[in-house]
Amino acid sequence: MKPKQINISPLNGDREVADNGEAILNLDHGDPTMYEKYWHRMGDRTTVVISGWQFTSYFSDPKNLCWFLEPELAEEIIRLHKMVGNAITNGYHIVVGTGSSQLFQAVLYALSSDTTEPVSVVSAAPYYSSYPMITDCLKSGLYKWEGDAWSFDKDGPYIELITSPNNPDGFIRQSVVNRSGGILVHDFAYYWPQYTPITAPADHNLMLFTISKTTGHAGMRIGWALVKDEIVAKKMVKYIELNTIGVSKDSQLRAAKILRVISDGSGLAHRFDGETFFGFSHRIMELRWDLLREAVNKSRIFSLPNFTPEFCNYWGRVFQPLPAFAWLKCKDGIEDCETLLRGHKILTRSGRYFGVSPSFVRISMLTRDQTFNLFVQRLSRIHSWNEER
Ligand code: PMP
Numbered sequence: 139m140k141p142k143q144i145n146i147s148p149l150n151g152d153r154e155v156a157d158n159g160e161a162i163l164n165l166d167h168g169d170p171t172m173y174e175k176y177w178h179r180m181g182d183r184t185t186v187v188i189s190g191w192q193f194t195s196y197f198s199d200p201k202n203l204c205w206f207l208e209p210e211l212a213e214e215i216i217r218l219h220k221m222v223g224n225a226i227t228n229g230y231h232i233v234v235g236t237g238s239s240q241l242f243q244a245v246l247y248a249l250s251s252d253t254t255e256p257v258s259v260v261s262a263a264p265y266y267s268s269y270p271m272i273t274d275c276l277k278s279g280l281y282k283w284e285g286d287a288w289s290f291d292k293d294g295p296y297i298e299l300i301t302s303p304n305n306p307d308g309f310i311r312q313s314v315v316n317r318s319g320g321i322l323v324h325d326f327a328y329y330w331p332q333y334t335p336i337t338a339p340a341d342h343n344l345m346l347f348t349i350s351k352t353t354g355h356a357g358m359r360i361g362w363a364l365v366k367d368e369i370v371a372k373k374m375v376k377y378i379e380l381n382t383i384g385v386s387k388d389s390q391l392r393a394a395k396i397l398r399v400i401s402d403g404s405g406l407a408h409r410f411d412g413e414t415f416f417g418f419s420h421r422i423m424e425l426r427w428d429l430l431r432e433a434v435n436k437s438r439i440f441s442l443p444n445f446t447p448e449f450c451n452y453w454g455r456v457f458q459p460l461p462a463f464a465w466l467k468c469k470d471g472i473e474d475c476e477t478l479l480r481g482h483k484i485l486t487r488s489g490r491y492f493g494v495s496p497s498f499v500r501i502s503m504l505t506r507d508q509t510f511n512l513f514v515q516r517l518s519r520i521h522s523w524n525e526e527r
Contacts, residue, residue, distance in 0.1 A: 173354025308461025
């Protein structure tokens, strides 16, 4: 018998069809396709045209510490942080990277290149599942993944990664190791007003951001670091020079354009308009979290974290965090939540990848509307481990 053809159009990458014709909902990756709808509505306002003769050089701004950073992008990054109020930029060096994933590696290199023994790298569980894999993939002699920061008690220098709001569980975090000899790296991929109340501008020594989760343009592969220390910033630039000799100019110019459209449209007069980027995204996140909590209540065998509402300086009101991932727990002694959901053709990522129990799973909240709607419908109908699947 010929195998059944699976038709995946570019717009349907998060949904394949199983043999019985039921859609397989892939919510494992945090692919931010939810945002396509907004950018589609913006039409040509974000179009960038680059001719064959333009931007051919390796160099963007030779006098700048980060010589491959396009000045236009730097300008728009500073403007957006000022408008949102989520980070201080004065007194910081901006280092652009091929996604914040490359910047993370540049940070590891920059913070460990002078030490004689491998620097321990830790993060409080549940931690972002890529940290251990990226840290150890080259078996570097410079740094080593040492796991959960809560139980870290080794002597010597260490790097603590603080993801806030946290991937996977959405909570705001602070450092947990609290001893001397440590360097803190703040991953602020989700510190944006569609996901969490902006309570103060962040001003830590080393902060990472990514366009992937800010605007939904994961495919551009653009991230930026705000770095206080000039020597650290120079070493990060050196790493990116050795790794990829800079960062795609085409992507940087596209990113600059997208950020400009967001800032132009989000001045005080328009901030609360559903047509602004953050207005649109925040409303969708509120709606999705309401639908998800309703489905979880109906199903009775799952639970979700409860968050404390906080005042958001950007929106001028109190709201509860609306994380980019749902951190779902199976109740009633169900040990393996990923397998349970897989049986219902919902693909998620098990808690064990985040350093905790497999009774948890991480589920992307940033998928396309149709996939999300199918997901909540399906979830609300799961009442026990044993029911027919
Ligand atoms: N940090 C965190 C906490 C993330 O969730 C992600 C994306 N999943 C990244 C970094 C990597 O982002 P990028 O696409 O910019 O490499």
